[in-house]
Amino acid sequence: MNGFWFKSDLFEIEKGEDEETNPQCYGKQLSSWLKEKFIGHGYEVEDVIPEDWGWCLICSRKPYSLWVGCGSIVNEMEQEDSTTIPDKSEIIWHCFVVAEVPFLKKLFGRINTQPGIKKLSQELESILLTEPEIEPVPEP
Numbered sequence: 001m002n003g004f005w006f007k008s009d010l011f012e013i014e015k016g017e018d019e020e021t022n023p024q025c026y027g028k029q030l031s032s033w034l035k036e037k038f039i040g041h042g043y044e045v046e047d048v049i050p051e052d053w054g055w056c057l058i059c060s061r062k063p064y065s066l067w068v069g070c071g072s073i074v075n076e077m078e079q080e081d082s083t084t085i086p087d088k089s090e091i092i093w094h095c096f097v098v099a100e101v102p103f104l105k106k107l108f109g110r111i112n113t114q115p116g117i118k119k120l121s122q123e124l125e126s127i128l129l130t131e132p133e134i135e136p137v138p139e140p
Contacts, residue, residue, distance in 0.1 A: 002096055003069075003094055003095055003096030003097070004094070004095045004096070004124065004125060004128055004136070005092055005093070005094050005136065005137050005138065005139050005140065006092070006093050006128060006134045006135055006136050006137055007089070007091070007092060007093065007134075007135045007137055008088075008093060008131075008133050008134045008135065009088055009089065009133060010029075010030075010033065010131070010133045010134070011027075011029040011030045011033065011088060011091075011093070012029055012088060013026045013029075013085050013086065013088060013091070014028055014029065015085065020050035021050050021051060021052060021053070021054055021055070022052050022053070024072070024074050024086070025052070025053055025054050025071060025072065026054070026071075026072040026074075026091065027054045027055040027070035027071050027072050027093065028048065028050075028055055030055070030070045030072075030093055030095070031048045031054075031055035031056070031057050031068075031070040032048055034057055034068060034070065034095070034124075034127065035048060035057055037127045038057065038059055038068070038123070038127075041123050041127075043059040043060065044059075044060070045057050045058065045059055046058040051069070053069070053071055054069055054070050054071030054072065054094075055069070055070045055071070056068070056069055056070075057069075057070070059120060060116075063111055064099050064100060064101040064111055064113055064116070065098075065099065065100040065101075066097070066098075066099050066113075066116045066117070066120055067097070067098055067099075067100075068095055068096070068097055068098075068120065068124060069094075069095065069096050069097075069098060070093070070094070070095050071093075071094045071095075072091045072092065072093055072094065073091070073092045073094065073140055074086045074090055074091060075090050092137060092140055095124055095128065097117050097120045097121045097124060098117075099113035099116055099117050101113065
């Protein structure tokens with residue numbers, strides 16, 4: 001999966017946050033932090049949405065949905081016990097950009113999502129790389 005992988009002590013894991021997603025799928029504070037950053041870049045970001053894989057920030061809906069996914073990976077030892085909240089130092093965070101074209105718009109013509117994906121990806125990368133408390137890591 002494409003995107004940005006990193007470690008950071010900036011984001012706490014909120015007790016019970018994975019009850020809204022799936023066991024050990026974290027990222028609520030990360031997505032809330034990014035929401036504020038994207039608002040500062042002029043996006044009208046909607047409320048953070050829990051998904052089964054993590055958290056979603058919808059940055060725009062027209063002419064297609066453009067969003068950022070925020071998730072996590074916990075090391076294998078922690079994954080064996082899904083009731084224990086892992087230490088944030090054990091988390092590898094993941095953010096990625098997605099564009100979704102509504103079905104009817106797909107039927108009536110091709111919509112080029114690449115400019116939107118590219119712009120949002122560049123802004124996401126800039127936000128992450130300019131934060132001193134974020135350490136990029138290779139994709140696990």
